[in-house]
Amino acid sequence: MNLVLKGIIKEPRPSEDPKLFNIALKHSIRFKFINGYPHDIFGMPSGHAQSVFFSTVFIYLALKNIKITIMYLLISLITIYQRIKYKEHNLLQIFIGAIVGALFGSFMYLRLKLFLLLTTVVAIIYYVAAFSLLGFTVFISSNSFWINSLL
16 A cells, blocks of 8 residues: 555655655656665655554554553654654655555454355354254254154
8 A cells, every 4th residue: 555655656765865756756766776775765654654553553442451552653653753853754754654554453343343244144154054953954864754644
């Protein structure tokens, strides 16, 4: 999702040289290689902020444990601090990334909860059907003399 949003928004990182960014944009060059690794020239939204706030919100909703949530929040704050300190993102890119991550974390939690609920309901239906069939089979076999007398 992050790569798609960055490709749509196309906002440079604070560390990008505006001249080189415009040349790269003009020639549809999205990644540059730094120390042999691809580096996206777009910075909006921050993928790191998106990831850590996805995790923080998802863990909070799933566990409802304040101590663990605070630990995740501290890791999130350390992560976004270093992204700003090393000029990989500006505050707006961090903020938008955090919002997108938090919303997506909430969405995925609710989807998982619904999936587990539906899976549980389907499993219960299968168990009820199986035990009903088993019960019916036992009833028929134990009462076969009665059924045969009717025929």
